[in-house]
Amino acid sequence: MGxxxxxxxxxxxxxxxxxxxxxxxxVLFIVSVGLSITMGLMGFVNLAHGAFAMxxxxxxxxxxxxxxxxxxxxxxxxxxxxxxxSAVLERLLYRRLYRANELDQVLFTIGLIFIFIxxxxxxxxxxxxxxxxxxALRGQVNLGFxxxxxxSVFLIVVGFLIVTGIWLAVERTRIGAxxxxxxxxxxxxxSLGINVDRLFTITFAFGSGMAALGGGLGAEFLGLDPQYPLxxxxxxxxxxxxxxxxxxxxxxxxxxxxxxxxxxxKLYVPKGGTMFIYVLTILILLWRPQGxxxxxxx
Amino acid sequence: xxxxxxxxxxxxxxxxxxxxxxxxxxxxHHFRWWxxxxxxxxxxFYFAFPAYLAFGNELLITVLFALSLDLALGYAGxxxxxxxxxxxxxxxxxxxxxxHGIWTEPITSLMLAALAAAVVGFAxxxxxxxxxxxTLLMLTICTMxxxxxxxxxxxxxxxxxxxxxNLAIAPxxxxxxxxxxxxxxxxxxALAVLLICFLLVRTLVYSPFGQSLTGIRENLLRMHAVGSPxxxxxxxxxxxxxALAGIAGGLWAQTNAYVNLSALDLDRAATVLIILIxxxxxxxxxxFVGAVAYLALEHFLARIYPTAWQLGxxxxxxLIALFAHNGILGIGEMLWRRYGxxxxxx
Numbered sequence: 094m095g096x097x098x099x100x101x102x103x104x105x106x107x108x109x110x111x112x113x114x115x116x117x118x119x120v121l122f123i124v125s126v127g128l129s130i131t132m133g134l135m136g137f138v139n140l141a142h143g144a145f146a147m148x149x150x151x152x153x154x155x156x157x158x159x160x161x162x163x164x165x166x167x168x169x170x171x172x173x174x175x176x177x178x179s180a181v182l183e184r185l186l187y188r189r190l191y192r193a194n195e196l197d198q199v200l201f202t203i204g205l206i207f208i209f210i211x212x213x214x215x216x217x218x219x220x221x222x223x224x225x226x227x228x229a230l231r232g233q234v235n236l237g238f239x240x241x242x243x244x245s246v247f248l249i250v251v252g253f254l255i256v257t258g259i260w261l262a263v264e265r266t267r268i269g270a271x272x273x274x275x276x277x278x279x280x281x282x283x284s285l286g287i288n289v290d291r292l293f294t295i296t297f298a299f300g301s302g303m304a305a306l307g308g309g310l311g312a313e314f315l316g317l318d319p320q321y322p323l324x325x326x327x328x329x330x331x332x333x334x335x336x337x338x339x340x341x342x343x344x345x346x347x348x349x350x351x352x353x354x355x356x357x358x359k360l361y362v363p364k365g366g367t368m369f370i371y372v373l374t375i376l377i378l379l380w381r382p383q384g385x386x387x388x389x390x391x
Numbered sequence: 392x393x394x395x396x397x398x399x400x401x402x403x404x405x406x407x408x409x410x411x412x413x414x415x416x417x418x419x420h421h422f423r424w425w426x427x428x429x430x431x432x433x434x435x436f437y438f439a440f441p442a443y444l445a446f447g448n449e450l451l452i453t454v455l456f457a458l459s460l461d462l463a464l465g466y467a468g469x470x471x472x473x474x475x476x477x478x479x480x481x482x483x484x485x486x487x488x489x490x491h492g493i494w495t496e497p498i499t500s501l502m503l504a505a506l507a508a509a510v511v512g513f514a515x516x517x518x519x520x521x522x523x524x525x526t527l528l529m530l531t532i533c534t535m536x537x538x539x540x541x542x543x544x545x546x547x548x549x550x551x552x553x554x555x556x557n558l559a560i561a562p563x564x565x566x567x568x569x570x571x572x573x574x575x576x577x578x579x580x581a582l583a584v585l586l587i588c589f590l591l592v593r594t595l596v597y598s599p600f601g602q603s604l605t606g607i608r609e610n611l612l613r614m615h616a617v618g619s620p621x622x623x624x625x626x627x628x629x630x631x632x633x634a635l636a637g638i639a640g641g642l643w644a645q646t647n648a649y650v651n652l653s654a655l656d657l658d659r660a661a662t663v664l665i666i667l668i669x670x671x672x673x674x675x676x677x678x679f680v681g682a683v684a685y686l687a688l689e690h691f692l693a694r695i696y697p698t699a700w701q702l703g704x705x706x707x708x709x710l711i712a713l714f715a716h717n718g719i720l721g722i723g724e725m726l727w728r729r730y731g732x733x734x735x736x737x
Contacts, residue, residue, distance in 0.1 A: 186713065
């Protein structure tokens with residue numbers, strides 16, 4: 094431990110704080126983006142989204158630690174395993190509740206969280222799991238203006254690539270156009286021959302897969318234990334509601350904002366710093382109930 | 392007053408009352424015989440299980456808390472995950488007054504707890520109830536989290552994370568003392584408070600005010616169209632609901648003689664929501680059935696097999712959400728109706 098007091102804070106320069114906050118925000122973004130898309134598309138209050146992130150995180154970490162799969166391969170396995178599981182759940186269970194009221198959706202997804210938690214405790218155990226980083230991502234990297242942890246920089250770059258990729262997919266591809274059409278007017282989209290059911294399943298599975306990536310990539314930052322879906326539920330919901338339902342770019346900005354704020358506040362105001370985040374969320378939502386980048390309800 | 396009524400008018404009034412729909416409406420709020428059952432059971436519990444009165448006390452407080460949520464969520468359709476904000480406000484009001492030796496008389500403390508919670512409910516309701524859906528859900532959660540952080544930060548007054556232990560509460564009416572080892576006084580006290588609050592809620596939901604709340608829940612646009620002051624009704628309902636939750640919190644603080652941050656936890660808010668939906672919302676007795684079912688299972692299962700309890704609870708919630716939209720009471724009602732239909736057919 095270094096000397097206490099202002100000296101320590103002086104060592105962490107502005108760039109360091111910004112990079113740390115951005116990498117934290119990136120993790121929040123990767124987990125939450127799927128929640129935003131599915132909530133915007135289906136209007137479904139899916140509180141169990143974090144459970145898919147946890148499931149994927151466990152698959153990724155266990156694949157690396159126990160089966161000694163490489164980092165990239167483990168991420169791919171986690172993505173597809175979670176996407177497949179969520180597609181099955183969507184077809185069998187979620188689908189029945191799209192038209193139900195919000196209370197039943199809340200109850201159902203809280204129930205799912207409990208089932209996931211209990212299942213993880215029974216199958217893997219209650220202790221938290223550690224992510225072993227591949228050698229290439231350990232240590233520091235020289236950014237020209239500062240040295241910083243290579244993994245954090247890697248996260249920020251990955252997050253930027255993901256937001257660009259999803260944005261391009263939504264704006265420029267056929268399926269993206271179908272998603273936008275369905276968000277705007279579901280009945281009209283159906284009349285035009287868009288298979289809305291299939292679209293729901295695909296986006297749901299993709300969103301859960303992204304959550305799985307977030308769960309794995311963020312494991313060394315958010316930790317990974319059976320209480321994960323409950324612990325971070327409020328954070329994911331803040332990101333989605335502040336960013337605006339269905340807005341990929343909005344979620345990205347909201348997540349980065351929350352990440353930087355949280356990181357800075359924990360450093361300078363360790364006691365009660367989170368209070369500021371709640372106040373800010375309340376003010377933003379009162380100012381724009383549909384979120385910063387959400388569209389006004391019609 | 393003695394107003395002369397013509398025979399024709401009398402006959403017309405009698406005919407109106409004779410109409411089946413009119414009869415149903417007039418009788419709607421009458422007490423039915425089975426409504427005495429929960430109270431008889433509660434009194435019976437007192438004599439039958441003297442060793443479990445602490446559990447019984449917790450049960451009664453949970454029923455009151457769930458009942459307060461039923462008013463806001465079940466009747467007015469305000470979807471909130473932050474109801475513990477008011478429970479905690481009431482608990483801390485009682486706790487702070489007692490811990491700092493300002494006021495320890497239990498009944499007036501409860502009233503102060505209700506007042507404090509009502510103020511928070513009114514202030515937050517005034518701003519929050521303009522929103523709906525996910526935004527409202529988030530705002531209620533954030534308000535609660537804000538209060539919890541505040542209670543945590545005001546360490547000098549609230550004891551922060553450790554809370555306020557060993558609250559000295561004066562005897563009720565100056566006679567009946569709270570004994571931490573024997574919960575007899577606590578149990579009967581909580582039962583009396585619950586009965587009074589229940590009668591209040593029951594009167595309220597059958598009043599025209601309560602009817603307009605149900606209208607708002609069922610069809611918001613139409614209520615606007617018929618000129619109902621929707622926002623005002625919602626804020627009033629939210630404030631009353633908050634006051635009742637504050638009383639539940641105050642009771643909790645008094646009977647346990649401590650307050651800590653768990654009073655303001657998301658866990659508590661989620662649990663009471665689960666309990667209410669489990670029992671069946673918007674039907675007064677759902678709070679009773681849900682609390683009994685949940686707490687009894689939790690009390691006897693969770694301590695032995697915590698993981699199995701969580702798994703079972705999760706499965707139960709999923710099944711209820713998928714197949715029984717109105718909780719245990721909804722299932723009972725459906726079975727009763729089927730039984731009635733079969734009897735009518737044969």
